[in-house]
Amino acid sequence: MMKKLNLLYIVLCMSFVMNAQIQKENFNANTIPTGWTTTTPASGCTWEFGYTGTIKGSGFTTPASFPTGGVIFDDDACGAGMNNHIELTSPEVDLVAAGVISAAIEITYNHQTFANDGDFLVDVWDGSAWQNILMVTGDSPAADTGTNTTSTIDVTPFINSAFKVKFIYDDENSLTWGVGIDDYQLLDTATAGIEDLVGLGFKYYPNPVINDVITLHASEDISLVNVYNTIGQKVIAKKPAALEDTVNLQNLPSGVYIVQVAIGRKEGTFKIIKP
Numbered sequence: 001m002m003k004k005l006n007l008l009y010i011v012l013c014m015s016f017v018m019n020a021q022i023q024k025e026n027f028n029a030n031t032i033p034t035g036w037t038t039t040t041p042a043s044g045c046t047w048e049f050g051y052t053g054t055i056k057g058s059g060f061t062t063p064a065s066f067p068t069g070g071v072i073f074d075d076d077a078c079g080a081g082m083n084n085h086i087e088l089t090s091p092e093v094d095l096v097a098a099g100v101i102s103a104a105i106e107i108t109y110n111h112q113t114f115a116n117d118g119d120f121l122v123d124v125w126d127g128s129a130w131q132n133i134l135m136v137t138g139d140s141p142a143a144d145t146g147t148n149t150t151s152t153i154d155v156t157p158f159i160n161s162a163f164k165v166k167f168i169y170d171d172e173n174s175l176t177w178g179v180g181i182d183d184y185q186l187l188d189t190a191t192a193g194i195e196d197l198v199g200l201g202f203k204y205y206p207n208p209v210i211n212d213v214i215t216l217h218a219s220e221d222i223s224l225v226n227v228y229n230t231i232g233q234k235v236i237a238k239k240p241a242a243l244e245d246t247v248n249l250q251n252l253p254s255g256v257y258i259v260q261v262a263i264g265r266k267e268g269t270f271k272i273i274k275p
Helices: 002-020
Strands: 021-025 048-051 070-074 085-089 103-112 119-125 130-136 149-154 165-170 178-188 203-210 213-222 224-228 234-238 242-248 255-263 266-274
Touching (some): 130 149, 149 266, 213 224, 213 255, 224 242
Parallel strands (some): 203 266
Antiparallel strands (some): 048 070, 070 178, 103 149, 119 130, 119 165, 203 213, 213 242, 224 234, 255 266
16 A cells, blocks of 8 residues: 555656646757747858767767757858857747746756867846856866766746747857757746645745755654655655754755655645756
8 A cells, every 4th residue: 555655646746847847848850849949140050950969079989969869059060260159049938927936947968169169058038138047168068978968047037928048159250069959948946735834834945956955944843855856766765853954965966856745744745956
């Protein structure tokens, strides 16, 4: 019976995470996704969608790739002589109408430079102007690791009725390698599922997590804390029996997690982001 209950809870956790996803694009298809727009630099070079080959500049012995497909800008293939500045912009999302009060984006990318030339930027539209939330000026990740970089960035301050994200690549008027982008997600990270705990003075902070630690506080003893990953695996289990507890996520990879908290006979679940 207990195994069935645990399995049911894991399924509920997984559903909870799925509901958090507002917008997603994996760039697997070999055409620009519906609703996305792009610019074309003077060189005439453009993004290549559905790319599954080796990412240029990512190494000779252990290069990286996007096995299921991604989008790349191959600056090396464009040749020297022109400044390549190119943008890729997502469709608008009305986060206000959707009732979103807390959000983040998650992006997997690979940016490689030659002589440290070339920048990769991520901007978001705040309703009246573009705001930069990520700027990568060097190799990320390092070459010959066979991996890509995944970043989770809080965009709560920029929630509006016409939210969109823009990926920008600029070769700084030099011949360099380029950038590749794989999975992109816009996530709802709002507090949810803790209604039964609010009356017990329950709160948690910060979210997204800072310095790998999140603090839980209540006016009655917190009896149980479980943390699940997005495939339903329990990665942390604690029984604090205290009014305040800290959960250390240092040994967990960046991403979204589900936290289950019990206070007496009442339980709640909520999402957290580890950048």
